[in-house]
């Protein structure tokens with residue numbers, strides 16, 4: 001076999017090679033290497049600890065039993081798209097046409113990827129709110145866009161400072177990405193802020209990508225979607241899925257709803273790269289919308305109790321912690337310990353066997369914080385906060 005004449009660095013796409021590895025993945029590798037260590041409590045992974053409700057699992061089994069083993073329409077099962085559109089109408093006040101304004105994807109991850117690639121020309125600026133889900137910055141860069149971070153701070157309850165947002169808008173701004181309730185802070189925005197953001201988008205002819213993956217998991221009342229505000233439907237891409245609120249991460253089903261031209265463009269990428277989401281998973285998702293609401297509500301109530309126990313535990317340990325309004329993460333401040341986020345997370349894992357994620361994995365302004373997921377058993381949460389008390393105490397001496 002002939003040796004490759006390409007130097008190692010020439011074999012790879014430069015812009016992909018320049019992307020940093022996800023800070024979360026680095027940390028998981030570390031935890032995995034420590035596996036076998038029975039005592040480790042993981043507050044790291046952002047996924048429900050609940051098994052998918054039985055009737056949803058059963059729908060997937062039936063789908064296979066019935067021999068539904070072929071591709072679906074590239075846009076996704078029409079019956080599922082109809083169910084999604086009914087759901088967005090009844091619960092979010094957003095009206096979409098299942099035939100051409102809705103696409104079923106492999107998780108919100110794919111929906112996000114399609115949306116960003118469908119709207120971004122090289123050099124377009126995309127504003128996103130930091131600290132944020134680890135994929136946003138990398139996804140924008142992979143689409144050859146320019147990521148523009150809008151920092152949020154604990155003193156503003158990690159919410160959007162509308163004037164600061166306005167100052168980030170330039171003639172090159174193509175879109176704003178919103179994710180409320182937010183991963184990793186659990187913050188939301190209020191209606192007034194939402195209206196102000198919509199006004200900025202309309203005034204400057206900017207698109208809005210709203211990642212609503214945690215929208216059902218709110219604890220202080222539900223907000224409408226920004227897509228339902230006047231003048232927003234035509235400039236909004238509504239991204240959502242079944243992973244979190246229906247505890248269906250492994251099924252890999254998400255969706256996007258939006259203006260027909262954008263959905264058609266997303267569809268082009270989807271049909272060449274993915275073709276369709278898994279057929280049995282789509283049927284399970286349809287069942288989730290039909291009968292999964294009660295179970296979802298039970299999980300939400302349970303998460304709220306766990307949130308309270310975790311936040312109280314941090315406060316007892318002397319750490320300030322913003323009370324998250326949604327999702328299933330807390331973002332306690334660890335600045336008083338004198339440790340950097342990464343050192344705190346490393347030492348807590350090595351010395352006290354609890355895995356949390358350094359806040360910097362979610363953006364520079366996450367320094368001084370760690371993300372702890374409370375989609376873990378109450379028993380583990382109580383033990384983890386007991387150990388955090390011991391750890392913080394040990395740092396004082």
Ligand SMILES: Cc1ncc(COP(=O)(O)O)c(C=O)c1O
Pocket residue numbers: 046106107108109110133179183211213241242243249253254
């Ligand atoms: C904000 C946010 N968006 C999207 C995703 C991806 O979710 P999915 O499993 O639907 O691909 C996650 C997963 O953690 C997330 O936190």
